Amino acid sequence: MSWAERAAAVMPGGVNSPVRAFRAVDADPVYVAGGRGPWIEAADGRRLIDLVCSWGALLLGHADPRVVEAVTEAARRGTSFGLPTPQEVELAEKVTRLVPSVEMVRMVNSGTEATAAAVRLARAATGRDVVVKFEGCYHGHADGFLVEAGSGAATFGVPNSPGVPAATASTTRVARYNDLESVEEALASGDVACVIVEPVAGNMGVVPPRPGFLQGLREACDRHDTLLVFDEVITGFRLGPGGAQQRYGVIPDLTCLGKVLGGGTPAGAYGGRGDLMRMVSPDGPVYQAGTLAGNPLVVAAGIATLEVVEEDPDLYRRLDEAGARLEGSLQAALGRDGCVQRVGSMLTVFFGPREVADWRAASGVDRDRFRRFFRAALDRDVLVPPSPFESMFLTLSHLEVIDQLVGALTAAVEESA
Ligand SMILES: *Cc1c(COP(=O)(O)O)cnc(C)c1O
Numbered sequence: 284m285s286w287a288e289r290a291a292a293v294m295p296g297g298v299n300s301p302v303r304a305f306r307a308v309d310a311d312p313v314y315v316a317g318g319r320g321p322w323i324e325a326a327d328g329r330r331l332i333d334l335v336c337s338w339g340a341l342l343l344g345h346a347d348p349r350v351v352e353a354v355t356e357a358a359r360r361g362t363s364f365g366l367p368t369p370q371e372v373e374l375a376e377k378v379t380r381l382v383p384s385v386e387m388v389r390m391v392n393s394g395t396e397a398t399a400a401a402v403r404l405a406r407a408a409t410g411r412d413v414v415v416k417f418e419g420c421y422h423g424h425a426d427g428f429l430v431e432a433g434s435g436a437a438t439f440g441v442p443n444s445p446g447v448p449a450a451t452a453s454t455t456r457v458a459r460y461n462d463l464e465s466v467e468e469a470l471a472s473g474d475v476a477c478v479i480v481e482p483v484a485g486n487m488g489v490v491p492p493r494p495g496f497l498q499g500l501r502e503a504c505d506r507h508d509t510l511l512v513f514d515e516v517i518t519g520f521r522l523g524p525g526g527a528q529q530r531y532g533v534i535p536d537l538t539c540l541g542k543v544l545g546g547g548t549p550a551g552a553y554g555g556r557g558d559l560m561r562m563v564s565p566d567g568p569v570y571q572a573g574t575l576a577g578n579p580l581v582v583a584a585g586i587a588t589l590e591v592v593e594e595d596p597d598l599y600r601r602l603d604e605a606g607a608r609l610e611g612s613l614q615a616a617l618g619r620d621g622c623v624q625r626v627g628s629m630l631t632v633f634f635g636p637r638e639v640a641d642w643r644a645a646s647g648v649d650r651d652r653f654r655r656f657f658r659a660a661l662d663r664d665v666l667v668p669p670s671p672f673e674s675m676f677l678t679l680s681h682l683e684v685i686d687q688l689v690g691a692l693t694a695a696v697e698e699s700a
Contacts, residue, residue: 286314286326307650307670308657318345320680321688323666331666332688334675338668339485339517339629340542342588344680350546350587357583363575370586371577377589378544378554381524384513384534388554389563390577394516394541395423397551398479400563400571401537402427405477405510407569408559415469415478415509417460419487419642422479422514422539430455460484460641461492463499470507477510477537478503482527485517485674487645488631489624497533504536510559516541516551517674522627523599524592530627546584591679598679602628605677605685612689616696621649628677632656632696645672652699659695667692 290297290312296304298312305312314326321344323333333345343350357370371390378388391397402414402425414427422428429444430452456475459465466478482497484490504511513535518527520543528534537555544550554560564570591598606628613632614623621634634652639645653671660667665688668675681688 285311287311290314302668302670302673305669308654310657310661310669313666320344320346321678321684329664331661331664332681332684332691333666334677335666335668336676336678337547338542339521339674339676340545340547341676341678342521342543343546343591344678345547347546347587347680349591350584353583353587354548354580357579360579362580363578365574367577368579368582370579370582374577374582374585374589377586377593378540378552381589381592382515382519382538382540382554383525383529384536384538384556385554386557387560388540388552389560389571390582391551391553391571391573392549392575392578392581393423393551394514394539395425395551396573397516397539397541397553398422398428398512398514399425401512401539401553401555402477402479403571404553404559404562404569405512405537407562409476409508409510411474411476411509412454413456413472413475414454415456415458415466415475417480417484417642418457419460419490419645420479420481420484420514421486422481423516426451427455430457459643460487460490461496462641463496463503466500466503470503470509473507475507475509477512479512479514481517482513482515482531482533483518483522483626483629485629486672487642488633488639488648488672489626489629489674490639490641490645491624491626492531493640497527497531501533501535510536512537512539514539517629519543520589520592521629521676524596543588544585545581546588548578548581548584550581550585599627601682602677602679605682606630608685609677609689609692612693613696616693620652620700629674630677631671631674634671634699648672656695656699659698660692663691663695665691665695667695 298304316324316326426447456469458469515526519540523530541551562569610623610625634649636644648671
């Protein structure tokens with residue numbers, strides 16, 4: 284029996300997270316035996332250049348020796364105490380040094396927890412219940428976020444997963460990405476606790492904010508006494524040492540982090556203005572806790588990753604250059620058949636639309652052609668994320684294989700036509 288067959292008998296879809304099942308590309312999941320740098324080795328022995336990179340959690344590459352060393356060292360000292368450690372303080376100091384909006388921070392275990400906790404804090408701070416999110420943005424799987432737009436941009440949402448109570452969904456309002464008018468409508472009733480946004484969207488494929496969009500959100504939130512929450516779970520430490528907020532010069536009230544923060548271990552964090560964070564228990568009344576939060580293995584991997592970021596900030600320029608080369612070559616191969624959208628080391632090929640600024644445009648992609656592209660890339664030993672609505676991620680280790688990668692993916696775009 285294959286791993287896929289054994290897995291399907293004991294795990295829903297044979298996986299622990301849905302897109303790993305490869306359903307969107309009609310393929311069996313790749314079960315991974317190990318990884319090194321830009322490469323993964325599948326359980327069947329195949330070696331692939333990986334562009335999933337743990338959905339963006341890896342900035343340095345697989346099994347980076349600095350991270351492996353730090354985690355191993357930490358494990359020898361004990362894997363969990365449920366008591367604070369000096370290393371947690373060091374990591375918190377790094378995060379507050381690097382991320383402009385973050386004066387104080389609380390570690391959690393995932394991005395999902397980070398966004399859920401940030402929303403609770405925003406509701407407590409404002410005394411309001413409604414949360415505005417954007418169509419096509421993903422903020423983890425907490426009930427209130429599993430909501431899509433109704434017919435109007437500013438209507439109350441309906442749950443799009445069974446199991447989400449209608450009462451919960453009704454506190455989520457959906458606006459349109461890159462559309463400030465829809466935000467104004469959503470805020471008009473004066474009952475909105477926060478607007479939460481991916482400052483560069485990465486979960487409908489890569490959709491950059493149009494010039495003025497993030498600034499406009501900041502101003503609209505200020506006018507309506509609503510908090511602005513940046514979900515930088517992908518963009519934090521990926522688009523620069525200070526994330527998208529530094530890159531675009533817009534400072535949110537609260538910031539959610541995850542992925543790169545944990546250097547490939549299960550991490551999340553939320554942070555922001557000191558007066559807001561002091562409302563969190565035990566300084567304040569907003570309850571939020573975690574048995575394994577600030578876990579020593581996670582903190583060690585996070586420190587090792589952020590040390591590289593602090594010591595070598597030029598790494599973002601090198602990643603950007605590699606990304607630009609890949610983008611240029613893929614766009615040339617694509618011609619008028621679609622667009623390549625990229626910010627730094629995040630990139631998506633959209634087959635069909637000439638520009639994607641929101642979910643409506645993204646959802647119009649040619650899914651058949653994407654499937655052909657995915658297979659053509661796999662035939663050339665490159666693993667592209669198995670969905671047209673995900674970002675490819677480059678790590679520092681990909682710089683070593685950039686020629687091979689550009690050649691293989693460009694050929695895959697051509698073959699998929
Ligand atoms: C991945 C992701 C999350 C959820 O993080 P998990 O660690 O998977 O719970 C939240 N927001 C964004 C923007 C993400 O990309």
